[in-house]
Amino acid sequence: MECTNLMGCTFVNEYAADSKISMAVSGFMSSYCHGDKEAICVRKIIKQRLGPDKLPANMMPSGHHVSGTSTSDWADEIFPILEESGIYFQKI
Numbered sequence: 001m002e003c004t005n006l007m008g009c010t011f012v013n014e015y016a017a018d019s020k021i022s023m024a025v026s027g028f029m030s031s032y033c034h035g036d037k038e039a040i041c042v043r044k045i046i047k048q049r050l051g052p053d054k055l056p057a058n059m060m061p062s063g064h065h066v067s068g069t070s071t072s073d074w075a076d077e078i079f080p081i082l083e084e085s086g087i088y089f090q091k092i
């Protein structure tokens with residue numbers, strides 16, 4: 001099953017061709033976008049709860065930010081939702 005968000009997924013579109021992270025993106029795509037973790041993709045959860053405009057491109061399917069990027073512009077409403085998934089961190 002393929003995630004219905006795949007064509008417009010800003011994470012995939014922005015990072016799949018980035019040589020620094022493309023191998024990790026490929027792994028995420030296998031396990032999430034085309035795999036059995038699709039239903040627990042935190043990006044999907046955030047999109048469903050807050051809408052696409054508040055979904056940061058640099059959020060990985062696990063809910064963490066791409067290494068070397070910032071969460072400073074992530075909407076405040078994201079963080080309590082992350083905590084519901086057991087992901088605890090602050091804006092950096």
Ligand code: SF4
Nearest residue numbers: 003006009032033041
């Ligand atoms: S990262 Fe998540 S939202 Fe994006 S295409 Fe993959 S499973 Fe769907």
